[in-house]
Amino acid sequence: xxxxxxxKTLATTVAAGTxxxxxxxxxxxxxxxxxxxxxLEGMLLVGGMxxxxxxxxxxxxxxxxxxxxxxxxxxxxxxxxxxxxxxVNQVVSGLSLTLVGTGVASYFGKSLVGxxxxxxxxxxxxxxxxxxxxxxPILFSxxxxxxxxxxxxxxxxxxxxxxxxxxxxxxxxxSPATADAQGISVAGxxxxxxxxxxxxxGMGGAAISLxxxxxxxxxxxxxxxxxxxxxxxxxxxNPWRALVGxxxxxxxxxxxxxxxxxxxxxxxxxxxxxxxxxxxxxxxFTQWRLKDQTGRASSAAPSGLGLxxxxxxxx
Amino acid sequence: xxxxxxxxxxxxxxxxxxxLPPRRIYPSTAILTVVTPVLSVVAALLIAxxxxxxxxxxxxxxxxxxxxxxxxENFSETVVKAIPLTLAALGVALAFxxxxxxxxxxxxxxxxxxxxxxxxxxxxxxxxxxxxxxxVAGGLLGGAIWGLLPGLLRAWLDVNEIISSLMLNxxxxxxxxxxxxxxxxxxxxxxxxxxxxxxxxxxxPVLVEGTRIHFGLIFAIVAAAVVWLLVSRTRWGFELKxxxxxxxxxRYAGINITRNIIIAFxxxxxxxxxxxxxxxxxxxGRLQQxxxxxxxxxxxIIAWLARLNPWAIFFVAILFGGLVSSGFTMQRVGVSVGxxxxxxxxxxxxxxxxxxxxxxxxxxxxxxxxxxxxx
Numbered sequence: 076x077x078x079x080x081x082x083k084t085l086a087t088t089v090a091a092g093t094x095x096x097x098x099x100x101x102x103x104x105x106x107x108x109x110x111x112x113x114x115l116e117g118m119l120l121v122g123g124m125x126x127x128x129x130x131x132x133x134x135x136x137x138x139x140x141x142x143x144x145x146x147x148x149x150x151x152x153x154x155x156x157x158x159x160x161x162x163v164n165q166v167v168s169g170l171s172l173t174l175v176g177t178g179v180a181s182y183f184g185k186s187l188v189g190x191x192x193x194x195x196x197x198x199x200x201x202x203x204x205x206x207x208x209x210x211x212p213i214l215f216s217x218x219x220x221x222x223x224x225x226x227x228x229x230x231x232x233x234x235x236x237x238x239x240x241x242x243x244x245x246x247x248x249x250s251p252a253t254a255d256a257q258g259i260s261v262a263g264x265x266x267x268x269x270x271x272x273x274x275x276x277g278m279g280g281a282a283i284s285l286x287x288x289x290x291x292x293x294x295x296x297x298x299x300x301x302x303x304x305x306x307x308x309x310x311x312x313n314p315w316r317a318l319v320g321x322x323x324x325x326x327x328x329x330x331x332x333x334x335x336x337x338x339x340x341x342x343x344x345x346x347x348x349x350x351x352x353x354x355x356x357x358x359x360f361t362q363w364r365l366k367d368q369t370g371r372a373s374s375a376a377p378s379g380l381g382l383x384x385x386x387x388x389x390x
Numbered sequence: 391x392x393x394x395x396x397x398x399x400x401x402x403x404x405x406x407x408x409x410l411p412p413r414r415i416y417p418s419t420a421i422l423t424v425v426t427p428v429l430s431v432v433a434a435l436l437i438a439x440x441x442x443x444x445x446x447x448x449x450x451x452x453x454x455x456x457x458x459x460x461x462x463e464n465f466s467e468t469v470v471k472a473i474p475l476t477l478a479a480l481g482v483a484l485a486f487x488x489x490x491x492x493x494x495x496x497x498x499x500x501x502x503x504x505x506x507x508x509x510x511x512x513x514x515x516x517x518x519x520x521x522x523x524x525x526v527a528g529g530l531l532g533g534a535i536w537g538l539l540p541g542l543l544r545a546w547l548d549v550n551e552i553i554s555s556l557m558l559n560x561x562x563x564x565x566x567x568x569x570x571x572x573x574x575x576x577x578x579x580x581x582x583x584x585x586x587x588x589x590x591x592x593x594x595p596v597l598v599e600g601t602r603i604h605f606g607l608i609f610a611i612v613a614a615a616v617v618w619l620l621v622s623r624t625r626w627g628f629e630l631k632x633x634x635x636x637x638x639x640x641r642y643a644g645i646n647i648t649r650n651i652i653i654a655f656x657x658x659x660x661x662x663x664x665x666x667x668x669x670x671x672x673x674x675g676r677l678q679q680x681x682x683x684x685x686x687x688x689x690x691i692i693a694w695l696a697r698l699n700p701w702a703i704f705f706v707a708i709l710f711g712g713l714v715s716s717g718f719t720m721q722r723v724g725v726s727v728g729x730x731x732x733x734x735x736x737x738x739x740x741x742x743x744x745x746x747x748x749x750x751x752x753x754x755x756x757x758x759x760x761x762x763x764x765x
Contacts, residue, residue: 175736175739344565354557362548
């Protein structure tokens with residue numbers, strides 16, 4: 076094997092995994108409330124394009140991030156309206172959202188293609204911690220998106236499993252009728268977390284176009300949104316496991332890239348298939364474990380996932 | 391309201407719904423299949439016009455140009471695009487009937503393309519009556535192989551087929567790139583990523599003189615007939631429908647779910663593969679980059695808008711064929727091709743919304759009537 080700089084590869088792992096991590100965390104929040112949003116790819120693209128365009132226009136990256144949050148939330152709002160208020164099939168609504176998002180990003184981002192970001196999030200060395208051997212360059216010489224995700228993962232875990240609103244969120248996702256009887260607004264909760272999740276996904280887009288890959292191209296996300304949907308299943312809807320999944324994906328990206336740089340005699344087209352094949356493998360592994368534990372093919376998804384809830388005895 | 395009162399009320403509503411003639415409870419098919427889609431498409435066009443207007447374009451002129459070029463001037467090109475769309479959408483519809491979300495038609499399309507191309511490049515000397523059936527079989531096989539993996543994983547381990555079929559789209563695209571940038575690259579192609587042009591014998595014949603409408607149109611019509619027979623006239627088609635409506639009921643009824651999932655995916659992939667084969671041998675005549683402008687994804691919308699009905703798919707595919715073939719016109723009038731994707735998404739949202747609203751409206755009306763009857 077040609078020589079690969081391990082520390083550098085691991086640092087790239089964290090950088091490449093972070094946008095996917097945001098998308099996965101956003102989708103976990105959404106799916107926990109029982110809404111399946113397959114529009115991730117579109118929301119990532121629109122978030123990335125919005126953030127990039129706003130940064131180009133104003134020169135301020137923080138305005139860029141705000142716009143990406145708003146763009147992701149706006150698309151998610153469409154999905155929430157169609158699935159929670161009108162009762163459209165969630166799978167099909169999510170697919171249309173992907174189309175709308177891809178189309179919007181391509182239509183409005185046309186003039187931006189090929190430009191480099193006017194400003195982007197540079198890597199910031201955290202004093203003291205970045206001097207640590209090995210861990211310093213891997214974890215503490217990254218951009219702000221990465222540091223924020225370090226805080227976000229435990230925060231979301233605490234929120235979902237240890238707080239009252241988090242309990243309500245899980246209740247709505249597992250059994251909307253029970254939650255409704257408890258006096259929790261099912262539609263309200265679903266709207267809230269679909270939009271919040273969408274904002275996080277939008278920020279994941281900005282983490283690409285203003286962070287790990289600061290320029291704009293058509294389809295810059297290359298399927299990362301779909302990979303994130305897969306990672307949610309691998310993560311069993313748990314933020315900590317999402318971190319593992321996202322870094323596994325980032326690791327595969329970084330690894331195939333290092334192999335290409337090191338000049339391994341395998342076509343780069345095959346190396347670039349690895350992240351997609353890894354996602355399938357991760358799903359197979361998850362289902363295999365579940366089958367082992369429960370004795371039959373099953374799913375660990377929130378029970379109410381994908382189902383429209385309508386209180387029947389109104390009127 | 392106590393729990394008991396609620397239960398009583400729910401029962402009353404149910405009783406009232408049952409006494410209605412079926413036409414009054416169930417959404418009328420005429421309205422659902424004709425009026426809602428038409429209104430929705432009009433709404434989608436309005437949204438698109440507004441979007442163009444606000445980005446400073448002459449909306450009426452652009453939409454008029456697109457309509458004129460797609461459905462008047464170059465209608466034959468619209469039909470050419472509708473061929474792969476119909477075939478792929480038929481495949482998708484077959485899987486959707488069992489609520490198997492096969493969204494890997496794009497990859498399965500390329501699966502068929504790759505096998506057909508391999509055959510055309512390896513046997514350039516064979517006469518048409520030999521090589522064309524061979525390539526049809528190859529196209530079906532290539533697509534079927536690409537559909538088999540998500541089917542197997544879903545059947546055995548309940549692996550989410552949405553993700554696995556979609557991931558394979560990217561794999562298929564990369565594999566195609568590998569071949570056209572590598573082993574299959576035409577040595578005389580000025581280093582463009584294209585293969586050699588196929589021999590005349592290994593190209594699908596043109597059906598209508600003076601246009602590019604090719605023999606694939608016959609494939610599409612035959613496929614529509616076969617799928618219609620399968621889903622509406624065979625036991626297997628009925629089993630698929632039961633699985634789609636209630637998987638648990640299907641299991642208790644003794645339907646072999648594992649087997650049916652695999653067959654559905656294989657057939658679904660095979661049809662998309664046939665679409666790829668007919669496109670590469672009927673239109674392009676060689677394998678090149680971006681052979682498909684997203685046919686596999688558009689097929690999903692077509693299947694859904696046609697409510698999975700094989701004959702309706704044919705007509706919806708022509709509508710979307712017009713949209714896909716308008717990409718060139720859009721470039722001419724200075725609009726990003728992204729508008730095509732955007733329009734597709736908006737149409738789908740409008741149709742879905744219109745349909746669900748109509749159903750809700752019916753339900754609410756039934757509720758209100760049951761209340762007045764009681765009092």
